[in-house]
Amino acid sequence: MNKTLLGILMILVGLLFFYKAIAPGTGPKTAAVPYWQFRSIDTVKYSRDLSREKLADESFDLTINTQVGDIAKTGASHIAISTPYDDEFNPMLKRWVQAARKYKLKVWFRGNFSGWEKWFGYDKIDRNTHLKKTEDFILKNPYFFENGDIFTPCPECENGGSGDPRQTGGVEDYRKFLIDEYQISQKSFKKIGKDLNSGFYSMNYDVATLVMDKDTTKSLGGIVVIDHYVGKPEKLISDINKIAVASGGKVVLGEFGVPIPDINGRMNEEQQSDWISSVLENLKNNPNVIGINYWVSVGGSTQLWNKNGNPRKAVKTITSFYTFRKFI
Numbered sequence: 001m002n003k004t005l006l007g008i009l010m011i012l013v014g015l016l017f018f019y020k021a022i023a024p025g026t027g028p029k030t031a032a033v034p035y036w037q038f039r040s041i042d043t044v045k046y047s048r049d050l051s052r053e054k055l056a057d058e059s060f061d062l063t064i065n066t067q068v069g070d071i072a073k074t075g076a077s078h079i080a081i082s083t084p085y086d087d088e089f090n091p092m093l094k095r096w097v098q099a100a101r102k103y104k105l106k107v108w109f110r111g112n113f114s115g116w117e118k119w120f121g122y123d124k125i126d127r128n129t130h131l132k133k134t135e136d137f138i139l140k141n142p143y144f145f146e147n148g149d150i151f152t153p154c155p156e157c158e159n160g161g162s163g164d165p166r167q168t169g170g171v172e173d174y175r176k177f178l179i180d181e182y183q184i185s186q187k188s189f190k191k192i193g194k195d196l197n198s199g200f201y202s203m204n205y206d207v208a209t210l211v212m213d214k215d216t217t218k219s220l221g222g223i224v225v226i227d228h229y230v231g232k233p234e235k236l237i238s239d240i241n242k243i244a245v246a247s248g249g250k251v252v253l254g255e256f257g258v259p260i261p262d263i264n265g266r267m268n269e270e271q272q273s274d275w276i277s278s279v280l281e282n283l284k285n286n287p288n289v290i291g292i293n294y295w296v297s298v299g300g301s302t303q304l305w306n307k308n309g310n311p312r313k314a315v316k317t318i319t320s321f322y323t324f325r326k327f328i
Contacts, residue, residue, distance in 0.1 A: 032325040035284040038150065038197075038252060038291030039322045040078040040108050041071045043096070045299025048082035048111065051092045052120055064099045066309055067297055072103035074315065075323030078150060080108040080293050084119060085137045097144050108150040108293065110202070113137075117160035127161055127177050130154065131184055138188035145189070150197045153181045155254075156227060158207045166210060175216045182220050202227045202254030208243055217249035227255035227295075231263050233278040237286075244288035252291030253283075257302030272302075273313040280321040294318060 046067060054060040071079050079100050083093040093111070100107050113133050115125035125133070134153045138145070145151070157178065158164040165174040178201055185198040202225040203211065212224045224247040230236045236256065244251050258275045259267040267275065276294075283289045298305045304315050 030327050032327055034075070034077070034323075034325055035280075035321060036290055036292050038078055038108075038293070039074075039076045040080050040291070040293040041074065041076050041297050041304065041318075042080040042082070042110070042255065042293055042295040043067060043071075043297050044080070044082040044110070045296055045303075047092075047096050048084065048119075049299075051083045051089050055089070055092055061095060061099075064095055065102070067305070068096070068099040068103050068105065070305060070309070070311070070315075071297060072105055074319040076105060078106045078108045078293075080110045082110045082155075084111050084114045085109075085133070086114050086122070089114075090141065093144065101146070106146065106148045106150070107144075108152070108200070109144075110152050110155045112154055112160075116154065116157075125161070130161065131177075131180055134181060135184050135188050138185065139191060142192040142194065145192070145194045145196060147195045148197075149194075150200050151185055151189070152200045152202065152225075153185055153198075154178075155202045156204065157201060158203060164207065166207060171211060175211055178211075179216070179219045197221075197223075199223060200225050200252060200254070202252075204228075205239055205243070209246065212243070212247040212249070214246075214248035217247040220249075222249045223252060223290075224249040225252040225254040225291075228253065229256065229258075229260045229263055233275060233282065236279055237282045240283070240286070241288060250290045251288050252293070253289065254293050255295040256292075257295040259301055261301055269313040273317045276314050277317045277321075280318070284321060284324075285326075 046063065068079060081093070081096045081100070083089050083096055097107055113125060113130060114120050114122035116130060118124050162168060162170065165171045182199045189196045189198065199220045200223060201220065205226045205228045208224055208226050217224050224243055226240070226243060228236060228239060230239070240251050240253065256279065258264050258272055280292070283292070294304065296302055298307060303312070304318065305311050
């Protein structure tokens with residue numbers, strides 16, 4: 001090889017190493033990460049509302065697998081499953097969880113014991129009963145859980161039990177109950193050798209502003225989860241930032257979606273997609289936000305897929321945000 005060719009080769013090798021050194025994500029101190037650690041889509045209209053009706057219907061597995069598979073394609077890390085935690089519904093919960101594992105999804109357990117809100121005709125239960133049931137549910141069903149899952153023992157807890165602390169008072173007792181549930185869940189998962197994200201108590205935004213002070217948020221793992229439906233994207237962003245400051249915690253948007261007719265009016269597919277895009281664009285680099293759960297997959301006015309399985313335009317929008325990786 002003559003000196004000219006050797007010189008050109010050395011220059012090219014040098015340029016290659018230089019490119020690798022400056023290229024995004026290729027340096028030793030960079031990594032490609034998603035916008036949010038927790039990226040989820042909710043299935044409550046099917047995983048909870050139909051849990052008794054379809055309990056003995058084997059053909060429902062096709063619906064489950066179709067919906068779970070569609071959610072997995074969006075780049076979601078988790079699927080929110082709201083099947084009740086009562087023994088009656090364990091076979092249904094197992095079907096949803098198995099489908100989630102098939103498609104490599106973690107599960108956000110967003111069910112509850114039916115007696116808390118008197119679902120499916122169950123008798124009302126109190127806080128002490130709920131605590132005991134939570135412990136028993138985890139210890140008796142270790143096969144449901146996988147490291148990295150999220151377990152919420154009592155989502156929107158203000159809707160049942162002793163009632164909404166905005167009306168009933170007893171805010172300190174309410175906080176204590178949430179903390180007790182969190183601690184029991186943590187201890188129970190430790191006993192079965194599983195590492196889950198416990199707590200994640202989704203709650204109405206106004207309840208969160210009342211309950212989630214800095215001490216409470218710290219005691220619940222430093223996470224505050226709000227289910228929040230508003231008219232304008234700007235309002236949602238502003239409220240998220242406010243609760244982050246007030247609570248001192250990281251925020252997970254436990255439920256959001258459009259359109260809610262009483263709040264947003266009617267929207268066509270383009271308007272729904274644009275509204276969602278505006279929110280996610282403003283949240284993608286917000287250090288206060290670590291998780292998103294879109295409500296809902298199928299069923300209701302905010303759905304992403306029509307009942308026949310056809311995706312709405314918003315599916316492409318959410319997928320673009322859920323699958324994108326930024327370099328840090």
